[in-house]
Amino acid sequence: MAPPKSWLSIPEDSDFSLANIPFGIIRSKFSDGHRPAIPIGNHVLDLKAFSSAGGFAELTSFPKEHLSVFDSTTLNDFAALGQKTHENVRKYIQDVFSESTSHPEILKDNSELQKAALLPKHETKNLLPMKIGDYTDFYAGYNHAFNAGCLFRDPENALKPNYTHLPVGYHGRASSVVVSGTPIHRPQGQILPPGSQTPIHGPSKKLDIELELGCLLCTSNPMGTSLKLNGDAEEAIFGYVLMNDWSSRDIQRWEYVPLGPFNGKNFGTTISPWVVLPGALEPYRVKKLENKTELLPYLQEKRQDTVYDISLSIDLTIGGDEDPATTTIAKVSSSNLLWSFPQMIAHHTMGGCPMNVGDLLGSGTISGTSKNELGSLLEMGKDGKEGEELMLAGMNTRKWLLDGDVATFRGKAGEGVGFGECTGRVVGTSKH
Amino acid sequence: MAPPKSWLSIPEDSDFSLANIPFGIIRSKFSDGHRPAIPIGNHVLDLKAFSSAGGFAELTSFPKEHLSVFDSTTLNDFAALGQKTHENVRKYIQDVFSESTSHPEILKDNSELQKAALLPKHETKNLLPMKIGDYTDFYAGYNHAFNAGCLFRDPENALKPNYTHLPVGYHGRASSVVVSGTPIHRPQGQILPPGSQTPIHGPSKKLDIELELGCLLCTSNPMGTSLKLNGDAEEAIFGYVLMNDWSSRDIQRWEYVPLGPFNGKNFGTTISPWVVLPGALEPYRVKKLENKTELLPYLQEKRQDTVYDISLSIDLTIGGDEDPATTTIAKVSSSNLLWSFPQMIAHHTMGGCPMNVGDLLGSGTISGTSKNELGSLLEMGKDGKEGEELMLAGMNTRKWLLDGDVATFRGKAGEGVGFGECTGRVVGTSKH
Incomplete structure (x- = not known):
């Protein structure tokens, strides 16, 4: 099954096509502190930057008071929202990056937000994705x-x-x-x-x-x-x-x-x-x-x-x-x-x-x-x-x-x- | 070895004489939230209330910026200060409660702070003293x-x-x-x-x-x-x-x-x-x-x-x-x-x-x-x-x-x- 096509160049052999959309925690030289992110091809989407710039504005199923989960330094708060929410966010990000996105204004045609939130993967560093209790x-x-x-x-x-x-x-x-x-x-x-x-x-x-x-x-x-x-x-x-x-x-x-x-x-x-x-x-x-x-x-x-x-x-x-x-x-x-x-x-x-x-x-x-x-x-x-x-x-x-x-x-x-x-x-x- | 005498009445068979001074976390009906405390006889000393009212003013070895550990809802921050500090605080509290305290103005002669920080033990509830990682x-x-x-x-x-x-x-x-x-x-x-x-x-x-x-x-x-x-x-x-x-x-x-x-x-x-x-x-x-x-x-x-x-x-x-x-x-x-x-x-x-x-x-x-x-x-x-x-x-x-x-x-x-x-x-x- 071929992954959906993206307006962003994604290498064919990438683990991180639009069919995937996993979550992690990164830090980068462009910003302070640890933050949630999604890898897409050779880039990562900084979810803190994306969210604070209104990137989730069209995800109507996601209550605004939950957006703070993307300010967190672990994925625990996001995880706690439950599987339905994770899947809604995953599908929304798939759409945002899709060649035929229904909301090009969010990122595809928004070079300012691309610059702020779409980072070259090799310039970021991964951290432990969650605070592990047991x-x-x-x-x-x-x-x-x-x-x-x-x-x-x-x-x-x-x-x-x-x-x-x-x-x-x-x-x-x-x-x-x-x-x-x-x-x-x-x-x-x-x-x-x-x-x-x-x-x-x-x-x-x-x-x-x-x-x-x-x-x-x-x-x-x-x-x-x-x-x-x-x-x-x-x-x-x-x-x-x-x-x-x-x-x-x-x-x-x-x-x-x-x-x-x-x-x-x-x-x-x-x-x-x-x-x-x-x-x-x-x-x-x-x-x-x-x-x-x-x-x-x-x-x-x-x-x-x-x-x-x-x-x-x-x-x-x-x-x-x-x-x-x-x-x-x-x-x-x-x-x-x-x-x-x-x-x-x-x-x-x-x-x-x-x-x-x-x-x-x-x-x-x-x-x-x-x-x-x-x-x-x-x-x-x-x-x-x-x-x-x-x-x-x-x-x-x-x-x-x-x-x-x-x-x-x-x-x-x-x-x-x-x-x-x-x-x-x-x-x-x-x-x- | 008889424990030091206190101006506070402490039952003779109490586990919590001035010779002890252990630490825990309580909540009480008198105050919001969990806070560090010390049991003394049939009372507990609410360390958040004691500290915020200047109770530690005469503990000169204790840097003021560390007082926030008594605002915490677990003992982890206090514990992290190290054994020397724990023992200094323990000795200081022993002195504050001692019949012959060198600082009667702190608590012995301070009925207002007694009222605020010295609670009947049976009116408080204990919580897990620390956030246990492993x-x-x-x-x-x-x-x-x-x-x-x-x-x-x-x-x-x-x-x-x-x-x-x-x-x-x-x-x-x-x-x-x-x-x-x-x-x-x-x-x-x-x-x-x-x-x-x-x-x-x-x-x-x-x-x-x-x-x-x-x-x-x-x-x-x-x-x-x-x-x-x-x-x-x-x-x-x-x-x-x-x-x-x-x-x-x-x-x-x-x-x-x-x-x-x-x-x-x-x-x-x-x-x-x-x-x-x-x-x-x-x-x-x-x-x-x-x-x-x-x-x-x-x-x-x-x-x-x-x-x-x-x-x-x-x-x-x-x-x-x-x-x-x-x-x-x-x-x-x-x-x-x-x-x-x-x-x-x-x-x-x-x-x-x-x-x-x-x-x-x-x-x-x-x-x-x-x-x-x-x-x-x-x-x-x-x-x-x-x-x-x-x-x-x-x-x-x-x-x-x-x-x-x-x-x-x-x-x-x-x-x-x-x-x-x-x-x-x-x-x-x-x-x-």
Whole structure:
């Protein structure tokens, strides 16, 4: 499906055609402070400037008293207005940029506002799109859960009996969620050397990536209530981002029993800057992985196409700024999930846990079934097994990330609808 | 040690003598909005009213531009000023209320300000003292960890090999931390009936309490850095609260492998309203439990008396408002910890995890070694084993909490230094 044509020049391969219209937070050298923005091709629309100059004058469904959400330094206030409003704003911006816009006076024929609000993308910087209250990471990527279970335990014990009955998840650390581009320090910590019974202290030698889809929320529920499937849970979704749940496998392995991952995860989690709305992904719905277990009623979805077919990829760049060489080490569809985000939300709130606008949920690592579809180095290198090195550009190899390595995730749902980059460079050991 | 005498009448058994001076957030019928306050005997000092009327005029070490922290609706801004400032303010308030105050004109002889700022405690309501960014629960209560491990697994496997090498912990859910007095809904969730391989859905039948000490932080560290023991980690502590980490044992047991507790915990965590400063607890330092394992250098403390001997108790009240009957079901010292809070902080940040002002750390359940010193019903009733009922006032029994039951924790360090109450009532099943 070709995206609608725009009066603004948009490169054909752009993630940010008029079919997309995601939201983020930027700062630019042209203006003070952080502000909401929308990327369109190689430009971004500064929503604070656009709004204050009357850009939303023709969006009659949008009450004027709500315009203050575009003065905010996060998307939380905008998100809290609800899915209908997000979609109205998205459709309005599509029209404003459309070649055949019904309101050319707003921007197409308004060179003054173009100058004030339409900025070259490379002259802006992205910030974390939302104030994240709580972050929960699920484990809904069936293939990854099985692969990791085989390596951390054994094939018979890889998936625990609860795995197909409920979306397994754990609470993550909200304070270490950062926006794409933020440097990642290699964590130090306790590591049990092979064959030893006494841990040593030092930099992690098994630094890994995890390819995930993240979901940001736009509704809240009071403590003691739940968000039900086939209604509340779907409406709680503001939008989606790519997520790298950086992981230290040696620290994680020693610490994680019996209460789960801790320092092996809380040193950094990177998300892509632009929040892609459900409306943009609607054409790319597909069925999730088949679950033969009969689910309890609160997890039964009326429709089965509740995940998306987004083509995800991992690029690994080595060699530093002087001699960079990039290899695509994985390509996998985001549909490799046993549980949808609405199911995760319904389960998360089943016992009355309150969600808040800006909460982040991670899908868990997404892997396919073939060798080129693995979402973590743990799986690619079979936990660093002899002879299982990754072959990279320039005859280099890797089992785990080295200092200076850059991991870049991309996601493309279809023509003109993508996520941009979720990238981070390993910059050496954390300070102590 | 008798507390200093005050010109204000303070009941002899009060937790809030001049030796204490903790901080909290209140609202009252006398004024609009939430504001910082200090409890003194049966009164509270409204710090917003006190400050705006010039109450801090003689605290020369306190820059005037900092007075806005007392206009805030949380203690975060005050906490961020650092331990030295907290202690200066505490000492100043001790002097203002002292019988032999050096500044009687401030409050002792100022009936107008007394009327405006010194409120009867029963006419005020407590709120959550801080905006909690992230909440982490540790597992530092050795006796509880052993007891729970025996019941969830087996005595040989009760403590995992990592337990004496590092303070095991997991990320909790900040959004469900509430102030004392907030009703707690019994969670619904998935439960595996004994002998079955298929979970059912329903209200938890094994609703439990966990007696913990909570620690609130007053410093931040950037991602990629750590807070070191014997300095930074100690200075990161704003103060302490009592904490009830309400737990659903049947939900927890089915869900917790391999990534840790989730819905079994995130339906509610109650903290006491007044943050007791390290200065007030200084006279009550004692040695923590002996750890025969040789610790890695980053966990070695210069002094061993890094926990406190606070006498904790659990009261269970049954029978509702009509016919209440209360039984004290446990009394235990808070010194039953294998790890101190500074050790927890040093470990938590070892890999570069950023802490923020207002973060909450829980000690883990505190139990002693005798039958009357157990911090959870799980331990008291041996996971609901036949014949292990609790005997309560009025010939009633309990294995787990019933709807209407009220659990009240108290903590007293010494004469005039206590925590008040950390209480909550089970009010029926969460809505779905």
